[in-house]
Amino acid sequence: MEQKHTISILVNDQPGVLTRVANLMGQRGFNIDSITVGPSEEKGLSRMIIVTQGDEPTLEQVMKQFNKLVDVYKVSLLSNAPMVSRELALIKVEASSSNRAEINVLINPFRASIVDVGPNTLVIQCTGDTNKINALVELLSPFGIRELARTGVTAISRGMAAVKA
Amino acid sequence: MSTDTAMMEEKPSLPPIKMGESMTGADMLLRCLILEGVEYVFGYPGGSVLPIYDSLYSSHLKHILTRHEQGAIHAADGFARASGKPGVVIATSGPGATNLVTGIATAHMDSVPLVCITGNVAQNLIGTDAFQEANITGITIPITKHNFFVRDVKDLPRIIKEAFHIATTGRPGPVLVDIPKDVNQATAPFYYPETVNLRTYNPTVKPNSMQIERMVKALNEAEKPVVLTGGGTVSAGAEQELQELVEKINIPVIPTFMGLASFPGTHPLCLGMPGMHGSYAANQAILNTDLIIAIGARFDDRITMGRTKEFASNAKIIHIDIDPAEIGKNVGACIPIVGDVKNVLKAVLPKVEKSEPGAWVEQVQQWAKECPYSYTKNENGLLKPQQVVEMIYNSTNGDAIVTTDVGQHQMWVAQYFKFKNARSFISSGGLGTMGYGFPASVGAQFASPDQLVISFNGDGGFQMNQQELAIVSGHKLPIKIVVINNSCLGMVRQWQQLFYDNRYSHIDLSSSVDFVKLADAYGIKGLRASKEDEAEKVWKEAMETEGPVLVEFVVEPEENVYPMVAPGATLDQMVMGDEK
Numbered sequence: 028m029e030q031k032h033t034i035s036i037l038v039n040d041q042p043g044v045l046t047r048v049a050n051l052m053g054q055r056g057f058n059i060d061s062i063t064v065g066p067s068e069e070k071g072l073s074r075m076i077i078v079t080q081g082d083e084p085t086l087e088q089v090m091k092q093f094n095k096l097v098d099v100y101k102v103s104l105l106s107n108a109p110m111v112s113r114e115l116a117l118i119k120v121e122a123s124s125s126n127r128a129e130i131n132v133l134i135n136p137f138r139a140s141i142v143d144v145g146p147n148t149l150v151i152q153c154t155g156d157t158n159k160i161n162a163l164v165e166l167l168s169p170f171g172i173r174e175l176a177r178t179g180v181t182a183i184s185r186g187m188a189a190v191k192a
Numbered sequence: 193m194s195t196d197t198a199m200m201e202e203k204p205s206l207p208p209i210k211m212g213e214s215m216t217g218a219d220m221l222l223r224c225l226i227l228e229g230v231e232y233v234f235g236y237p238g239g240s241v242l243p244i245y246d247s248l249y250s251s252h253l254k255h256i257l258t259r260h261e262q263g264a265i266h267a268a269d270g271f272a273r274a275s276g277k278p279g280v281v282i283a284t285s286g287p288g289a290t291n292l293v294t295g296i297a298t299a300h301m302d303s304v305p306l307v308c309i310t311g312n313v314a315q316n317l318i319g320t321d322a323f324q325e326a327n328i329t330g331i332t333i334p335i336t337k338h339n340f341f342v343r344d345v346k347d348l349p350r351i352i353k354e355a356f357h358i359a360t361t362g363r364p365g366p367v368l369v370d371i372p373k374d375v376n377q378a379t380a381p382f383y384y385p386e387t388v389n390l391r392t393y394n395p396t397v398k399p400n401s402m403q404i405e406r407m408v409k410a411l412n413e414a415e416k417p418v419v420l421t422g423g424g425t426v427s428a429g430a431e432q433e434l435q436e437l438v439e440k441i442n443i444p445v446i447p448t449f450m451g452l453a454s455f456p457g458t459h460p461l462c463l464g465m466p467g468m469h470g471s472y473a474a475n476q477a478i479l480n481t482d483l484i485i486a487i488g489a490r491f492d493d494r495i496t497m498g499r500t501k502e503f504a505s506n507a508k509i510i511h512i513d514i515d516p517a518e519i520g521k522n523v524g525a526c527i528p529i530v531g532d533v534k535n536v537l538k539a540v541l542p543k544v545e546k547s548e549p550g551a552w553v554e555q556v557q558q559w560a561k562e563c564p565y566s567y568t569k570n571e572n573g574l575l576k577p578q579q580v581v582e583m584i585y586n587s588t589n590g591d592a593i594v595t596t597d598v599g600q601h602q603m604w605v606a607q608y609f610k611f612k613n614a615r616s617f618i619s620s621g622g623l624g625t626m627g628y629g630f631p632a633s634v635g636a637q638f639a640s641p642d643q644l645v646i647s648f649n650g651d652g653g654f655q656m657n658q659q660e661l662a663i664v665s666g667h668k669l670p671i672k673i674v675v676i677n678n679s680c681l682g683m684v685r686q687w688q689q690l691f692y693d694n695r696y697s698h699i700d701l702s703s704s705v706d707f708v709k710l711a712d713a714y715g716i717k718g719l720r721a722s723k724e725d726e727a728e729k730v731w732k733e734a735m736e737t738e739g740p741v742l743v744e745f746v747v748e749p750e751e752n753v754y755p756m757v758a759p760g761a762t763l764d765q766m767v768m769g770d771e772k
């Protein structure tokens with residue numbers, strides 16, 4: 028069965044590593060839903076979080092292929108255990124003085140905030156898992172979404188479990 | 193460098209290498225190669241590697257100037273496959289580097305250790321579409337085991353050390369090091385690291401002992417086991433261990449195409465290769481076995497025909513490979529064993545119970561006897577290609593290093609030549625690169641100057657890199673170059689006949705060069721035969737000739753390779769010959 032999987036990879040912090048990882052996905056015909064990268068807790072290593080889809084054998088093959096890359100230190104599947112996964116979205120919606128208040132009320136339960144107010148637009152910032160962001164985007168779309176920027180998912184395991192160097 | 197004595201030269205004594213001595217990047221590179229034990233480099237100069245070639249001018253390294261970078265990299269590859277040592281190739285930026293691409297992919301598919309050095313434009317020009325700039329590290333990401341771009345001359349020795357380490361350990365493969373011209377020109381103190389410190393690269397070589405126990409148990413319990421031995425057995429140098437194991441427990445052996453020389457072809461337990469053009473016995477054995485012990489083999493689609501679900505559906509599979517990603521990639525494994533094949537076989541050998549050949553061995557030997565590879569000779573004496581391969585095999589008794597190109601002749605060599613010695617069969621199995629075989633034989637002869645090297649070629653593929661006759665001539669390499677001339681692209685013709693209703697589209701090679709005159713033009717003895725008696729005479733003459741010889745065998749153009757399992761069919765659907 029096709030399923031979404033969240034994979035955490037520790038890689039050498041070196042030019043070209045993102046290209047190698049992305050290239051591999053393309054070469055082997057694996058889907059990338061999102062890919063994020065940033066420094067990790069360990070000097071010299073970056074952490075990549077990849078969200079991908081596929082059945083069990085595909086997932087196993089993806090992880091093994093990542094492991095083969097010389098710049099990859101460790102590959103772990105986050106989504107088979109409790110994890111926290113978040114993305115951040117910046118949503119520019121059309122808003123006039125007449126409906127700003129309405130929007131403000133609407134986004135409140137999402138703990139989203141307004142980070143920029145223009146004459147005809149608002150920029151709303153929201154963090155949460157992918158479903159929450161999707162829900163907010165849907166809710167705001169009747170107002171007219173001018174621009175949408177999402178970071179893609181980053182994630183971490185809950186509790187003591189750690190994907191460490 | 194004098195060319196004709198180069199091969200036989202004693203290794204010259206080298207000037208001592210002092211650590212901390214200041215030198216250019218180009219000099220460092222050559223020092224590193226010498227410290228890695230490199231004797232030969234194959235290459236072609238150009239603008240951005242001028243500093244390297246200037247250093248080569250006064251170096252002890254033996255550089256072989258090919259006539260095309262593709263020739264250089266295939267030669268380096270043939271050198272590596274024959275010797276087990278990494279092959280080294282040097283090419284200039286831009287077109288020089290891109291001319292390596294086919295050779296890199298060829299080596300990558302067959303897990304051959306290569307270190308490919310390319311020049312690039314100076315760093316201040318990188319990214320500007322400068323003259324002869326190509327992003328060769330970007331281009332080769334999917335076809336190298338790893339690649340490097342050297343930014344600082346101080347990193348160069350460490351990177352070269354790592355390149356050799358990565359190329360030769362774990363599952364071997366090609367590594368490319370791209371060095372911009374300014375780095376080759378810059379100077380720094382030279383320090384060669386003694387050890388490699390790569391925390392992200394640690395191949396598993398020692399097998400898990402629990403899995404070894406499971407394997408031993410499965411072996412002792414199996415009634416109809418077979419060994420499937422592939423290129424991994426060759427890479428690991430585990431031919432001896434394999435033979436010991438097989439002889440202790442008396443299991444039939446099926447070498448894959450890449451594993452043909454990993455087990456003696458004349459051994460009574462050897463069934464020949466499986467798959468599309470494999471033997472009846474091998475395919476029957478796979479259909480009937482209850483346990484496959486796959487050793488450094490990867491179940492590619494020329495064996496499974498892409499029907500992985502139906503493949504050996506009655507069997508458990510023990511899959512031994514140094515590359516964990518191969519296990520479960522194409523077929524599921526009941527017992528996965530990650531590790532160096534040699535270590536695994538050594539661990540298993542003392543633990544298995546000795547057993548005598550039983551009904552199963554009798555059965556597979558019966559299949560082998562019933563349906564060996566076969567062809568019919570022409571009554572009028574005109575040559576069949578299989579006959580040529582058989583005749584040449586008989587003349588050598590298997591004591592030769594054989595290279596092939598790609599096509600029908602490649603399959604006939606795989607069927608009719610019985611390999612005896614380790615690393616004696618060199619062919620592009622994974623990528624199927626036409627133009628590979630002849631330059632690879634050049635590398636093999638440099639690696640093994642005292643051995644008989646025979647290069648089998650089709651008339652199509654030979655013309656893809658025939659320019660390397662210049663090397664053979666210049667270095668007097670005593671290669672026996674065989675061109676099996678069927679005046680067409682034989683393998684393509686066969687597929688057009690069988691699957692495209694005889695519509696022969698663009699396969700006619702009848703206007704090719706006169707191969708005998710071509711050889712002569714390079715100062716190489718050329719011979720030709722088109723009849724059985726001529727063939728015997730001409731081949732005898734070739735074998736008695738001391739230097740290089742090219743022998744053209746003009747053969748029946750419409751011969752097909754059989755048996756054949758069509759792509760998408762299953763192994764029980766073997767076609768044994770032309771149906772009238």
Ligand SMILES: Cc1ncc(C[n+]2csc(CCOP(=O)(O)OP(=O)(O)O)c2C)c(N)n1
Nearest residue numbers: 599600601624626650651652653681682683
């Ligand atoms: C570089 C390259 N181009 C095309 C092919 C496709 N191909 C496979 S076999 C073959 C025909 C080879 O003809 P020839 O060299 O005469 O050998 P034969 O099959 O006749 O033995 C071709 C074109 C290939 N394998 N490699």
